Amino acid sequence: MTATDTPPAERSRRDWLREHSELGVCVLLSLLGALVLTDALAMDVEITQRGPIGPKTVPVAVGTGLLVVALLLAVDVLRGGRGEAEGGEDIDLSEPADWRTVLLLAGVFLATAVLIEPLGFPVAGALLFWGSAYALGSRHLDRDPLIAAGLSVLTYVIFNNLLGVPLPGGPLMGVL
Template sequence: MTTTTETPESPESPESPEVQPEPRRSWLKEHSELGVCALLLALGVLVLTDALTMDVDITQRGPIGPKTVPLVVGVGLLVIAALLAVDVLRGGHGEAEGGEDVDLSEPADWRTVLLLAGVFLATAVLIDPLGFPIAGALLFWGAAFALGSRRVDRDPLIAAVLSLLTYVVFNNLLGVPLPGGPLMGVL
């Protein structure tokens, strides 16, 4: 009785397909969220540096001075950057955006983005000559228009109320001086 031993086919034989390893993503691509960590770190350092070099009047209105909020925000940015970096290095990553009501196959709505950018730039230009109440009302109304609201009967009224309320809260209650423009003597 003769036994024959079958030899496995060699990988070079034409019958077996060549097996190639899957292309491996680079380490940086797998940890791309570290870019967000770096951005948060840089922003936190910038905020803290600015807050610590802020020239502040010694007299304060209360126990919390003007440096408090920037210091808290700066430290918060640094803590979030560190926690996110640890999570990413441990293998965590954000989920791919599914979008509840967003069709990801549609292109970006550049018209809305450009309208909003124009409204913000116009506010920056108009805030000194017109004052915050008027420029703020234009900002709120322009943003509502850019985002799709076409209610010209109520949007300007809501924008004016929001702007005046914001001006009064910041200027009169919190002591943050905002340009009043023509309404300087009225409010």
């Protein structure tokens, strides 16, 4: 059966779906927002809260934001709004995707997820920051690891000691 053999009702349904394909993004954002909200509200927080903002505040705000954006986007799409074709001053759409960078970043994120428990956040975070900088093109091999280590330790201290969000310390548990 060719495109000309397709019944008009099915063709018009397919055309409508093609013209409103952004609704798929709305569904994805809604599902993600519902997942974040469900997980945040089911969170068992044993840490005593020191003020009006606790560990659930940011996930609830993000989940609610995702649902609001999904709703606003759906309304816009159903009213006839369409996203513009991608085009930017620094993007050459005729060039293929840079899969090397994408795979390096995916590898760095996966390595961080695997190494965060045994090595702790300071070490795994330093590898994450340095690996991301390397994958994105920085080749300052003398400076980047030092900046990555400093950022990682600073992030660990802020979250673990100041905000009360426990992160795995690894071998540096007693030092920081």
